[in-house]
Amino acid sequence: MKYNLRLLTIALVAGAVTLGGYKLFFEQQPIQVVSQPSSIGTVLTSNKALAAVEAGIDFTEAAEKTVNAVVHVTNTSIRRQSGSLRDLIFGGGEPRAMVGTGSGVIISPDGYIITNNHVIDQAATLEVTLNDNRSFEATLIGTDPNTDIALIKIDSEQKLPFIPFDDSNNLKVGEWVLAVGNPFNLTSTVTAGIVSAKARDLNQFDGNPQSFIQTDAAVNRGNSGGALVNTRGELVGINTAIQSETGSFIGYSFAVPSNVARKVIEDIMEYGDVQRGILGITGGSLNSRVAEEYGLSETEGVYISGVEQGSGAERSGLKPGDIIKDIDGVKIGKFADLSGYLGGKRPNDVVDVTVLRNGNSRIVPVTLIKLETYQIDYLDLEVKNISREELDDRGVENGVKVIRTLSNKMARYDLEGIIITALNDYSVEDINDVKRIMSRRDYDDPIKVNFVDQDGKSGSVIFR
Numbered sequence: 331m332k333y334n335l336r337l338l339t340i341a342l343v344a345g346a347v348t349l350g351g352y353k354l355f356f357e358q359q360p361i362q363v364v365s366q367p368s369s370i371g372t373v374l375t376s377n378k379a380l381a382a383v384e385a386g387i388d389f390t391e392a393a394e395k396t397v398n399a400v401v402h403v404t405n406t407s408i409r410r411q412s413g414s415l416r417d418l419i420f421g422g423g424e425p426r427a428m429v430g431t432g433s434g435v436i437i438s439p440d441g442y443i444i445t446n447n448h449v450i451d452q453a454a455t456l457e458v459t460l461n462d463n464r465s466f467e468a469t470l471i472g473t474d475p476n477t478d479i480a481l482i483k484i485d486s487e488q489k490l491p492f493i494p495f496d497d498s499n500n501l502k503v504g505e506w507v508l509a510v511g512n513p514f515n516l517t518s519t520v521t522a523g524i525v526s527a528k529a530r531d532l533n534q535f536d537g538n539p540q541s542f543i544q545t546d547a548a549v550n551r552g553n554s555g556g557a558l559v560n561t562r563g564e565l566v567g568i569n570t571a572i573q574s575e576t577g578s579f580i581g582y583s584f585a586v587p588s589n590v591a592r593k594v595i596e597d598i599m600e601y602g603d604v605q606r607g608i609l610g611i612t613g614g615s616l617n618s619r620v621a622e623e624y625g626l627s628e629t630e631g632v633y634i635s636g637v638e639q640g641s642g643a644e645r646s647g648l649k650p651g652d653i654i655k656d657i658d659g660v661k662i663g664k665f666a667d668l669s670g671y672l673g674g675k676r677p678n679d680v681v682d683v684t685v686l687r688n689g690n691s692r693i694v695p696v697t698l699i700k701l702e703t704y705q706i707d708y709l710d711l712e713v714k715n716i717s718r719e720e721l722d723d724r725g726v727e728n729g730v731k732v733i734r735t736l737s738n739k740m741a742r743y744d745l746e747g748i749i750i751t752a753l754n755d756y757s758v759e760d761i762n763d764v765k766r767i768m769s770r771r772d773y774d775d776p777i778k779v780n781f782v783d784q785d786g787k788s789g790s791v792i793f794r
Contacts (some may be wrong), residue, residue: 374471387506387561393520395563399491400510401437402459402517403445403468404429407452427454433511433556434458434482435565437595439489441466444595445471445555447480458484461518462481472598475705477540477586477673478570479594480555493557496564499660499671501543503523509547509569509583511556523547526582531570531666541670542584543567549583554613558585567591589674597676604719607675607698609683610641611648615664624651628686630663631655640717643690648685655691656684672698703733704761706768708777709793710737713750715760726747726782728759751788752780 407428426726436442443458450456456468462639466484473480501507504523509521523546530544543558545559549569560565567585574580597604613634614620621629654662658681662668675681677700684693702715711728721729729749735741752758753767754777771777776794783789 372788374599378603389506389508389520389561391523392508392559392561393510394558395492396508396510397518397520398461399493400461400512400518401434401436402512402515403432403434403443403449404457404459405431405450405554406455406457406542408454409452412517431512431515431552432554433552433553433569435557435568436492436493437491437565438660440470441484441486442595442599443468443482443484444568444591445480445482446568447478449477449555450480450482452539458482459517460490471571472602473593474598476604477590479568479586479591479600481595493559493563493565495588495592496560496562496566498543498566498589499674500561501528501587503528503567506561507545507547507566508561509545509549509553509556510559511553511569513548513552514583515549515552519553523583527665528668529670530584531664531669532573532584532704541587541590541666542570542672543587544582544584544676546582548579550579551577554585575601577665587670587673588743590670593674593676605676606701607677607679608641608650608671608701609672609681609696610638610643610699611640611651612636613654613665615666616653626653631686631787632662632665632668634685638717639719639723640699642699646694646696647681647698648683648694649687652685652687654683654685657681704730704764705736706764707736708768709779710740711735711745713761713764713782716749721749725783725786726751728757729782730758730761730764746782749782750779751782752778754778755780 361460401649408425409428430449432445432747434443434445437444447666453470456470457465458468459465463719466486468482469678470486471481471483505525507523507525509523511519513519525543526546529545530542531540532542543566545558549572550740553569554758557565557570558569560566566588569583569585571584572579573582573584594604611634613632613636614634616626616629616631618629620633621627624633634650634652636650637648656662656670657668657671660671677698680695680700681698682693683696684691703712705712711732712734714733716731721727729751731751732745732748735745750758754771756763756767758764776792778790778792780790
């Protein structure tokens, strides 16, 4: 009996060892994901904090200087939501209040606040809540959708804490920065990171080049419009976007440089709109493929493919084939570097442009001209004023030029380059005429467009 029991025990042990060995060495093991958010977050935070400590960086002073000057912005808009198929086809539906939130930065003690245009877009009312929980109704001063910057204002009997601007051109890759804002309605949140890249263009294919500061400071929904500051507590950017497949932060965030944001709001306050200064060239970034196509040895810089008639570039002698390498001592490695630097300039400013021509370097002073454009939202077209020389070359007496389409629907019709000579049978001389004609029409009215196409043929079309 004891012998049989011993054999049974040995058999069971041997079977267990065999089964365990098979499981260990031959059977594929499923990957198990153990959720430990607190410990993982601690490891990541500790690593970043350790790096800062080793570099001798103290974030506390910058946080204390800025946290009270970053506000919570609540946008209440009234929108109609379709309740039936008829509403969806013909319009209508019950009006409902939609609430969105974001952040803003107080930039003056009398209550001017800078934020993102998408934070306040279509607002019926705007409410600003300070870090001390006081709330104010805000007034919209002006917006610039191209840079996604907006300016609002609150009235307070007391002077408000504010964040001073710093020169974002002096920001260096690898420099520590803080993102201050209100992600997920968590007010007064501070995160740290480094500048990962400068002059990052997220819109390189839509005709509206941008020049963002890229950082790895954590930014999420609600951070939009908040402050990106250096370790001295100075404003170097306005947090605007993240690149993510999930809609939440996964490693990189993007901010409008402070030089661009500051210039936009100063223009809004002084002129009522943004005064954009341009060289008057067309072209693009160099790389190996482009260099090979044009037979060039340079792979960095902006290649000039065309010069606008009557522009500062033409008057200064810039020519197609020139390569822009530098402006005012700032290296130009790609088109986003150029658009980013000029974003802080105004018409009639003079910039020193260093170009390569036939292998020789030369510095050319160029007076910037005003970029005069207008977006016809109903038509999804952007138009600009054109010079008398270009009108004469096209054999046209008057009109504005379509420079880009704003929707995939309109992009199908190859409208870029046409000259609109009249709208609803009213002659168009410049973009001011376009603004006036569009403002006087009823929203549901059709629009008749008279134009001259790229081949000089006249035509008209009615958009309904």
